[in-house]
Amino acid sequence: MIILVKILVIVFNSLIIINSNHPYYISATQVFYSKKDNQFQCTSRFFIDDLESLYKSKSDKNQIYKFQKDKFDIFLREHLKENFVIFLDDIKQNQSFIGTEFSNDVIIIYFEYQIKSNFKKIKIKNSILMNHINDQKNIVHLKTENENQSYLLTLRKPFFSINKKLILNEN
Amino acid sequence: MKIKFFSIILFIAYFLSGQTKESNNTESKFNDNKFKQLYEEFSSPNNFRTASGAPGPDYYQQKVDYNMEIELNEENDILYGKSIITYHNNSPDDLEYLWVQLDQNIRKNNSPSLEKNPSSISELKQIESFVDDLLLKPFDGGFNIDYVKDSNGKNLKQVVNNTMMLVHPSSPIKSGDKYIFSIKWNYSINNHVKKRGRSGYEYFSEDGNKSYVIAQFFPRLAVYNDVEGWQNHQFWGNGEFALNFGDYKVNITVPADHILEATGELQNPKEVLTKVEFNRYKKALNTQDEPVLIVNQEEVVMKEKNISNKKKTWKFIAKNVRDFAFASSRKFIWDMMIVPINGKNIVASSLYPKEGNPLWEEYSTKVVAQTLKTFSKYTFDYPYPKAVSVHAKNQGMEYPMICWNYGRPEKDGSYSDRVKYGMISVIIHEIGHNFFPMIVNSDERQWGWMDEGIDTFLQYLTEKEFDPEYPSRRGPANRIIPYMSGNQKYIAPIMSNPENVFQLGPNAYAKPATALNILRETIMGNELFDFAFKTFSKRWMFKHPTPEDFFRTMEDASAVDLDWFWRGWFYSTDYVDIGIKNFKRFYISSEPGKKVKDIFDGYGITKNELSPLVFMVSEDEESFNPDLKDGNPIEKSLPLKKFIDENFLNEEFNKLKPSNYFYEVEFEKPGGLVMPVILELTYVDGSKKIIKYPAEIWRKNDDSFKKVLVSEKEIKNLTIDPNEETADINLSNNNWPKIELPSDFEKFKSKIKG
Numbered sequence A: 001m002i003i004l005v006k007i008l009v010i011v012f013n014s015l016i017i018i019n020s021n022h023p024y025y026i027s028a029t030q031v032f033y034s035k036k037d038n039q040f041q042c043t044s045r046f047f048i049d050d051l052e053s054l055y056k057s058k059s060d061k062n063q064i065y066k067f068q069k070d071k072f073d074i075f076l077r078e079h080l081k082e083n084f085v086i087f088l089d090d091i092k093q094n095q096s097f098i099g100t101e102f103s104n105d106v107i108i109i110y111f112e113y114q115i116k117s118n119f120k121k122i123k124i125k126n127s128i129l130m131n132h133i134n135d136q137k138n139i140v141h142l143k144t145e146n147e148n149q150s151y152l153l154t155l156r157k158p159f160f161s162i163n164k165k166l167i168l169n170e171n
Numbered sequence B: 001m002k003i004k005f006f007s008i009i010l011f012i013a014y015f016l017s018g019q020t021k022e023s024n025n026t027e028s029k030f031n032d033n034k035f036k037q038l039y040e041e042f043s044s045p046n047n048f049r050t051a052s053g054a055p056g057p058d059y060y061q062q063k064v065d066y067n068m069e070i071e072l073n074e075e076n077d078i079l080y081g082k083s084i085i086t087y088h089n090n091s092p093d094d095l096e097y098l099w100v101q102l103d104q105n106i107r108k109n110n111s112p113s114l115e116k117n118p119s120s121i122s123e124l125k126q127i128e129s130f131v132d133d134l135l136l137k138p139f140d141g142g143f144n145i146d147y148v149k150d151s152n153g154k155n156l157k158q159v160v161n162n163t164m165m166l167v168h169p170s171s172p173i174k175s176g177d178k179y180i181f182s183i184k185w186n187y188s189i190n191n192h193v194k195k196r197g198r199s200g201y202e203y204f205s206e207d208g209n210k211s212y213v214i215a216q217f218f219p220r221l222a223v224y225n226d227v228e229g230w231q232n233h234q235f236w237g238n239g240e241f242a243l244n245f246g247d248y249k250v251n252i253t254v255p256a257d258h259i260l261e262a263t264g265e266l267q268n269p270k271e272v273l274t275k276v277e278f279n280r281y282k283k284a285l286n287t288q289d290e291p292v293l294i295v296n297q298e299e300v301v302m303k304e305k306n307i308s309n310k311k312k313t314w315k316f317i318a319k320n321v322r323d324f325a326f327a328s329s330r331k332f333i334w335d336m337m338i339v340p341i342n343g344k345n346i347v348a349s350s351l352y353p354k355e356g357n358p359l360w361e362e363y364s365t366k367v368v369a370q371t372l373k374t375f376s377k378y379t380f381d382y383p384y385p386k387a388v389s390v391h392a393k394n395q396g397m398e399y400p401m402i403c404w405n406y407g408r409p410e411k412d413g414s415y416s417d418r419v420k421y422g423m424i425s426v427i428i429h430e431i432g433h434n435f436f437p438m439i440v441n442s443d444e445r446q447w448g449w450m451d452e453g454i455d456t457f458l459q460y461l462t463e464k465e466f467d468p469e470y471p472s473r474r475g476p477a478n479r480i481i482p483y484m485s486g487n488q489k490y491i492a493p494i495m496s497n498p499e500n501v502f503q504l505g506p507n508a509y510a511k512p513a514t515a516l517n518i519l520r521e522t523i524m525g526n527e528l529f530d531f532a533f534k535t536f537s538k539r540w541m542f543k544h545p546t547p548e549d550f551f552r553t554m555e556d557a558s559a560v561d562l563d564w565f566w567r568g569w570f571y572s573t574d575y576v577d578i579g580i581k582n583f584k585r586f587y588i589s590s591e592p593g594k595k596v597k598d599i600f601d602g603y604g605i606t607k608n609e610l611s612p613l614v615f616m617v618s619e620d621e622e623s624f625n626p627d628l629k630d631g632n633p634i635e636k637s638l639p640l641k642k643f644i645d646e647n648f649l650n651e652e653f654n655k656l657k658p659s660n661y662f663y664e665v666e667f668e669k670p671g672g673l674v675m676p677v678i679l680e681l682t683y684v685d686g687s688k689k690i691i692k693y694p695a696e697i698w699r700k701n702d703d704s705f706k707k708v709l710v711s712e713k714e715i716k717n718l719t720i721d722p723n724e725e726t727a728d729i730n731l732s733n734n735n736w737p738k739i740e741l742p743s744d745f746e747k748f749k750s751k752i753k754g
């Protein structure tokens, strides 16, 4: 038999999601705080078919659906902008989309934020896919050189906040 | 006195080898060496199974023949059947009872398998899944047993325990006897698309028709053998099947306009096919390379609209198979051709609804042919007369000579590479299952990896033969790294029951397939591996091997000690991480370095009191004399120079190309798995050399070891496992001098921005 059940191996934090008999809707995003570049460098992994089904639902019903990567990327860029948001001290940060690549059943999305170093509070929202798939769970790993914290986000609470000193061990 | 000085030198050398700081460890221990042989894990060899991994002189297996009349009622989705079963008791034991598997009972609405997983309320749910999961009662399927009778028509006592039925024969079945009895039964066919069954129908709302892929459809005898007694472990859904070989005669009655394929050879093509179809069928049996359409898409579209209310009976005979399955629908397009395998013509064919086109007409049958060729090459010539690939939505499932495969284009016929390669891979995989476990018939209920892992490994070799650039998901060593470096809480050893693992995909498929690939490419080499693997396949063809039979044969036929490999890769969840801890260059000197001098001082001796010695000093020593770096190294040690002058002619010595560069490299092993160390040296002139230290290098020290490198050229840098063939999960310690590896993010960004 071939196992069709989805298993997303999330490399960053060695967190592995287990299946049951029902498909599991899950994604993983690593947000790496690069202190030297003053950047948040983000890498998101989603199952292609989940994002494709969202894309299909938003595309013109009168036209026969055809997958085109450039159009798909434009669509993703918009969806990402709305649904993945980082606030520093309650100010929404500017997101720059870098691109996407496929790895078997998974699409990897790269994007980044140029930020100021003097902030106190981080809030991250990730509601990607949640309005389309209510069981969607998005995991966010907030990573620095020596710290790594993970948050499981769901439709009930698609965001988290944390004080900067807690992830940087600053006093 | 010379002797005394000699022992002092040995003593000093011992101290210098780094043992000085060790205190006397008095803690006793058991043998936990990673190279310890697997006597405790393996059961003792016996007359049924030999120590070399072959069937022994007393090996036996039961044979079960089935003679069945089946009818598919399309209107009500009910399957009716009557089986006459001939049970051959080849075991040395008299059997008081028989166990019969009722796999369909997993779909009874009170089946314990429905409750095998914990559940919790999700406060938000999509309407469709809410209705399916919480509002509606689960589908009520399962076998209805009309009777179990002996050959005299007398009812036999039977008791159903979930998916197993206990049958009491009229009297015990003596060793060597055969016993004939019959079962009449029926069950409601499920929609396999809804709950992801291995068997059932798909409903096509556009034209109102269904396609049936029917399996586990009749009560099947459980296996009785020397390893398990009765293998009557319940069917919970993940652990697949343990089945007996036997001969089948099966007549299947379906609507007259259906096209049907099944395990075994069709006995009455003239009766069930139209004249046109029959002529095409005969033509296909004489055609190679390009499949012949027996039923084409145009004809199928016509049939979808005018449904026949007549019936037809398709008759099949299959010899020496462990199971029987069939697919039936008026929606089926059918193509076929022959594949010669070592002089014998095998029939390759495909059945698919028009929804599978244009993908299916282009690839399916050709992929079947490729799979039979590659698998035959690595195992044995495919012994069955045919192999069929059937398109079923979301399914990938194998039976003897027939299998169900997914891969469906969009409505306009377009498809992505992902869909295309997904389809080709699943066809290779399921057709490949004919070899493992249909012919090399391992116990899937107990050991999911034995058929899935071995099949996935050969699937990888087939993909590469189909197209050297094939985007294989599983097989290459570095693909298993995310799994093996994952959270240990959710990883189980390969040697686990399929019901009890966290991630069946990596556990039973990807990791064993990768392990075998590493064994073939890196540990054993192709020639030794291929011979041993072929030996295993041939030994256990049409028999029931255990994992040990595999482990033992691979070693017995290759003279490669593999206990450490099975122990690490199959019995543990350890991973590979090998790195370079230190790398130092040494120079020849007439004078001892500081370390040696300190020891000399401690004993109150000078070098002049000892026989002539060569000293080696490293650059990082405090008292290092930079002059040692220039000129001919041999000239730096007077005793050495003298020795060479006295013992060699000058040009003779130069012909021996003496080494001028001396290094010591220290390796570390943060990972638990022992593996060979593959070291690539890069010289200053840019040339490279690979050195391979056997895995046994770790047998006395599991944490680290040092090696001396001598060369004629200066070494610039070192890399461990340069071709990523060992699944080393951490590459940051694989280079010297250490290099900062860019993150995936940085790599991708520089690729995009150029």
Ligand SMILES: [Zn+2]
Residues within 6 Å of the ligand: A001, A002, B429, B433, B451, B452, B455
């Ligand atoms: Zn399989």
